[in-house]
Amino acid sequence: MTHTVVLVTGATSGIGRATALAFGRDGARLVCSGRNAAAGAALVSQLRELGAEAEFVAADVVHEEQVRQLVEHTVTRFGRLDVAVNSAGTEGTPGSIVDQTVESYAATFDANVLGTFLSMKHELRVMLEQKEGVVINLSSTMGSRGNAQNPMYVASKHAIEGLTKAAALDAARSNVRVNAVAPGPIETGMLDRIAGGAEKVAAVAASIPAGRIGTPEEVADAIVFLASARSRYITGQILAVNGGKTAM
Ligand SMILES: NC(=O)c1ccc[n+]([C@@H]2O[C@H](COP(=O)([O-])OP(=O)(O)OC[C@H]3O[C@@H](n4cnc5c(N)ncnc54)[C@H](O)[C@@H]3O)[C@@H](O)[C@H]2O)c1
Structure with a gap:
């Protein structure tokens, strides 16, 4: 992974942050993106302390021009783009489908689907030309399963x-791989917001075969694997990282 050029969206918190740090420890050169400049600056100084070359670029993934500039900046700064991790996303507005609105639909689909689409569009343009690269998207257990209380999130992850x-499939003949990880419940701000309280998080943990919530670092390790040559024949796949939840 040494000197690999890695772009991470949603890098200022949670899984994106843990992923940036995992690549940083492996000697990657990083562009970390998000909307919170202070958290971005803190992450970059932590990465530099680890000895990694890193920069923060502010971008909201629902705005194509910002995404285009983010990818352009990465290539201008480091000369190429080897790995892109699209971790920016929202949990949407939990609640029954009968209470969802045009606004709750649009907010969830904009951040999760439009954001992932625009990120991949610009990342893949570079990778297809280089004839090399790996994209890893963030799905969820809810990318293949239903959940009565979060229909917009479920639909966006599908x-x-x-x-x-x-x-x-589009990229397969160009030596470019595209996969996703599908985490179960992971200890991040998003889980706290979805579960709403320590008691509910404990109930979620008890429902997982492994008996506990996963950590952002455990998802980051799966992402680093999918970015590495050890997964060179894996493309178009969704890797569950969920303590056995979907084996039930
Ligand atoms: N935590 C979990 O239990 C869990 C489970 C399955 C999947 N995921 C997925 O993992 C990804 C990361 O989530 P997390 O758990 O680290 O939560 P998180 O809230 O810590 O991270 C999401 C990040 O995306 C950023 N973001 C949201 N909308 C954005 C936009 N329009 N432009 C740029 N950045 C934006 C947020 O500000 C935040 O920094 C998400 O796609 C989430 O759906 C999380």
């Missing part, structure tokens, strides 16, 4: 799995 498979 869409991300579809985009992942379609893009993988």
